[in-house]
Every structure is written in structure tokens, then in C-alpha cells.
Amino acid sequence: RSPVFSHLNATVLGLATVRSFGAECLLGAEFDRHQDLHSAAWYLFISCSRAFGYFLDSISLTGIFQWGMRQSAEMENQMTSVERVIEYTKLPNEPALRSSPDKKPPANWPPEGFIHFDDLSLKYTPDGNYVLHKLQLEVLPQEKIGIVGRTGAGKSSIIQALFRLAYLEGTISIDGIDVSTIGLHDLREKISIIPQLLRALQNVELQSEDEGTERQLVCLARAIVHNDRILVLDEATANVDAQTDALIQTAIRVHFEHLERLSIGNILQILVLDAGRLMEYDHPHILLQNKKGYFRRMVGETGTTMARGLHKLAAQNCSK
Ligand SMILES: Nc1ncnc2c1ncn2[C@@H]1O[C@H](COP(=O)(O)OP(=O)(O)OP(=O)(O)O)[C@@H](O)[C@H]1O
Ligand SMILES: [Mg+2]
Structure with a gap:
């Protein structure tokens, strides 16, 4: 049946x-x-x-x-x-949810929000293919970075790695603490996320779409209340109406001015991914100067008018 x-x-x-x-x-x-x-x-x-x-x-x-x-x-x-x-x-257990007493991070951890990815590889099944390949990068406190790449490049997977939701090799440390040494709850409580909506919702009737929007607003409210150092947005405003989009953007600007963001708009660093590999990582204006650059090509593919607008925006942001 x-x-x-x-x-x-x-x-x-x-x-x-x-x-x-x-x-x-x-x-x-x-x-x-x-x-x-x-x-x-x-x-x-x-x-x-x-x-x-x-x-x-x-x-x-x-x-x-x-x-x-x-x-x-x-x-x-x-x-x-x-x-x-x-x-x-009989399924294998998840790693410990709480840290052992000697490994427990301080209550105010992470005080700064300095993230270091060291040779990080990720796969979704123990015997599957790697989805991220030996990523090596640092995100400074209060820095906002935007991750770009084609569909399937591994943007969401970086976030999965941050939350330890898949099989990782290499290390991620936040303010000097290797996240693999602490309990899952201790880690996940300290990072706020506004997730990508299920694509399916786009096609379904309005009611489900509203539920999706609602979920994002709940996540946002939680993030505001928790006031975490690290806020992750995965296409947070992809499938919401213009009004909610504006609401989310304003709320983020007002409440997270002091935070580092992997976010949209007013971005300081761009991380370009292709098939799980780090291609480029710099300020958008600098990336756009590179005639053979990956990012420049992607911007070019958006059409002449759009590309010109984006070049101008990057230059303006750079001089700020
Ligand atoms: N739960 C999963 N199990 C197995 N493979 C997965 C899983 N989630 C993603 N993948 C694979 O990992 C790769 C990277 O996917 P990911 O979702 O990180 O891409 P993305 O850059 O976020 O794409 P999009 O722009 O469509 O959101 C893809 O090849 C995808 O098929
Ligand atoms: Mg994604």
C-alpha cells in the first residue's frame, strides 16, 4: 500500500x-x-x-x-x-549532546565569533563522496561574508558543517575551541540560523508558503532573543513576499549590527565555491577586478545592466 x-x-x-x-x-x-x-x-x-x-x-x-x-x-x-x-x-548514536565537564566551553563562548576552517572536508554518508574539499578559511569577528556558487556547489553544506550535521574531516574552531570536542547542544545553541526554505514549498499552495514564512520569522525572533555572535542566513528571504523580505532585512540590520554575518547586502567578503572547492575569497570589488575570475564571470552572466549595477555597488562599498 x-x-x-x-x-x-x-x-x-x-x-x-x-x-x-x-x-x-x-x-x-x-x-x-x-x-x-x-x-x-x-x-x-x-x-x-x-x-x-x-x-x-x-x-x-x-x-x-x-x-x-x-x-x-x-x-x-x-x-x-x-x-x-x-x-x-541499533543505529549508531550521535556524538554526545553535552560536553564532558573538563571540555565544557565558558558560558559566554564564543566571545568574539572568530571562525577558522582548517582543511575541512565534508561528506553526507560514511562511504559517500566528499561534498566539500579541504576548505581553508577564516572569518574574522564581526565580519560579514557572502557565499556564492552554483546550485549544488556546497553553500548550505558549509552551514551543515558549522552545526556538525554531517561527517567532517579537518577542524572547525570558533574562538579557539575545536567544535568537535564539545557537545552538540553546547555548539548548536550558540549559533543562530535562518534556514533555506524547502524548495517544494514554492510550488505548493499559498498556505504552505505562509507556514514557511512563519518558520523563518520564528527563527529570526529566536535569533534576536538569543543575541548570538554568529548568525547564518541561507537564502533567508528567497521565497517570502516583498513585505516580509523588507521586515526580515530591517530586523537583521537593527538587531545584529554588532554581529558577524554570512549574509546578503552590504557584504564585506565573498567566498566563491565550485563543486565543494574554495575558488576565491576576497572583497567583491577586488574579485571583480580579476578579468579571469570566477566571481566576475558569474556576475557577467546576470546580464549587462545587472552586472554594471553590481560592479558599481561593489566599488561604492569598497570605498566606504
Ligand atoms: N542530505 C544530503 N545527503 C547527500 N547529499 C547531499 C545532501 N545535501 C546535499 N547533498 C549534496 O551535496 C552537494 C552540495 O549541496 P548543497 O545543498 O550544499 O548545495 P548549495 O550550494 O547549497 O545549493 P543550492 O544553491 O541549490 O542551495 C550537492 O551535490 C548535493 O547533492
Ligand atoms: Mg543551499
């Missing part, structure tokens, strides 16, 4: 995409295939249990005995679920 349900669910969620690609027939055929498989299995189940019933009737074992047999078969089925749950209890 579950393939039928998940197929239907995915189809309904992606209805706009399905229609725009004219893929109704394809999806219809896929659905029929799942449905056929389900019907076949269900039919077999019913036939077998009826046939078994007749067999028991024919040897005059009826009533409670037949019921007992059915129940034992049912129990065998249900035990599959138990097996699945038990499988989860």
Missing part, C-alpha cells in the same frame, strides 16, 4: 510541475503500475486465506481453531513492524 500512497502524495504536491511538463499520462501509468501490484498482492492474500478456510472446513476444524490460525498469521505480519522499530535502536 505504501508505494501507492507515497506516489499519490508526491503527485499532489508536485501538481504544478506535473502539469507544466505535461506529464499527466506518465504519472497516471506509474500510479496504475503501483495499484496493480497492490491489487495483485491483496488478491493473493484474500484467496489464500479463503482457500485455507475451506481446507480447514473440509477437515472439520472450524470455529475457534480457524480463528486461531488467522490470528497467528496476522501476528507474524505485525511483527515486521516490530522488527523495523528494533532496527532503529
Whole structure:
């Protein structure tokens, strides 16, 4: 049954995409295939249990005995679920959530917010490919950096690394403390994030989009209350309406003036990523001077007018 349900669910969620690609027939055929498989299995189940019933009737074992047999078969089925749950209890544990007493960072950590990535590589599964390759960089206290790169370049993965949400090699230290030595909660409590929204939300009806916006506003409110030294924005204003966008931008400007930001607008440093490798890392104006530069090429691809505007903006910001 579950393939039928998940197929239907995915189809309904992606209805706009399905229609725009004219893929109704394809999806219809896929659905029929799942449905056929389900019907076949269900039919077999019913036939077998009826046939078994007749067999028991024919040897005059009826009533409670037949019921007992059915129940034992049912129990065998249900035990599959138990097996699945038990499988989860055997998964390897996450590292400790709290630091051991001798490693506990001070309550005001991080006092400055100096981040140092040292030969940092990241992968999402123990035997998977590296998504980030030996990143070597420093983010100074109060510095704002913007990460650019094509889709899949590893922008969000840098953030995953900061929160230790994947398999890391190399070290990340914040104000001199290697984050791999402290508890996960001790680390994650100290960094505020306003995450990238699920892309799927873009396609779904307004209600979900509102929920997305709401989630970002909650994250922002939390960040303001916590007043952390490090604030991370991952396309924070990508899928919200203009009014909310303005609200978020203003709130960030007002409440995080003293903070370092990986953020939009008024950016001091640009980090250019390509396929998980650090390509360039400098002030946008300086990067734009490099005729063969990666960043310059990306800006050029936005079109003449836009590129001219961006060049001017970078030059203005540089002279400030
Ligand atoms: N949870 C995951 N498990 C396995 N691979 C992943 C996971 N998340 C991302 N990846 C892979 O890691 C690479 C980098 O993805 P990432 O999300 O960091 O890119 P991005 O630069 O943030 O892209 P976008 O601009 O689309 O947000 C991609 O190849 C992606 O397929
Ligand atoms: Mg991303």
C-alpha cells in the first residue's frame, strides 16, 4: 500500500510541475503500475486465506481453531513492524549532546565569533563522496561574508558543517575551541540560523508558503532573543513576499549590527565555491577586478545592466 500512497502524495504536491511538463499520462501509468501490484498482492492474500478456510472446513476444524490460525498469521505480519522499530535502536548514536565537564566551553563562548576552517572536508554518508574539499578559511569577528556558487556547489553544506550535521574531516574552531570536542547542544545553541526554505514549498499552495514564512520569522525572533555572535542566513528571504523580505532585512540590520554575518547586502567578503572547492575569497570589488575570475564571470552572466549595477555597488562599498 505504501508505494501507492507515497506516489499519490508526491503527485499532489508536485501538481504544478506535473502539469507544466505535461506529464499527466506518465504519472497516471506509474500510479496504475503501483495499484496493480497492490491489487495483485491483496488478491493473493484474500484467496489464500479463503482457500485455507475451506481446507480447514473440509477437515472439520472450524470455529475457534480457524480463528486461531488467522490470528497467528496476522501476528507474524505485525511483527515486521516490530522488527523495523528494533532496527532503529541499533543505529549508531550521535556524538554526545553535552560536553564532558573538563571540555565544557565558558558560558559566554564564543566571545568574539572568530571562525577558522582548517582543511575541512565534508561528506553526507560514511562511504559517500566528499561534498566539500579541504576548505581553508577564516572569518574574522564581526565580519560579514557572502557565499556564492552554483546550485549544488556546497553553500548550505558549509552551514551543515558549522552545526556538525554531517561527517567532517579537518577542524572547525570558533574562538579557539575545536567544535568537535564539545557537545552538540553546547555548539548548536550558540549559533543562530535562518534556514533555506524547502524548495517544494514554492510550488505548493499559498498556505504552505505562509507556514514557511512563519518558520523563518520564528527563527529570526529566536535569533534576536538569543543575541548570538554568529548568525547564518541561507537564502533567508528567497521565497517570502516583498513585505516580509523588507521586515526580515530591517530586523537583521537593527538587531545584529554588532554581529558577524554570512549574509546578503552590504557584504564585506565573498567566498566563491565550485563543486565543494574554495575558488576565491576576497572583497567583491577586488574579485571583480580579476578579468579571469570566477566571481566576475558569474556576475557577467546576470546580464549587462545587472552586472554594471553590481560592479558599481561593489566599488561604492569598497570605498566606504
Ligand atoms: N542530505 C544530503 N545527503 C547527500 N547529499 C547531499 C545532501 N545535501 C546535499 N547533498 C549534496 O551535496 C552537494 C552540495 O549541496 P548543497 O545543498 O550544499 O548545495 P548549495 O550550494 O547549497 O545549493 P543550492 O544553491 O541549490 O542551495 C550537492 O551535490 C548535493 O547533492
Ligand atoms: Mg543551499
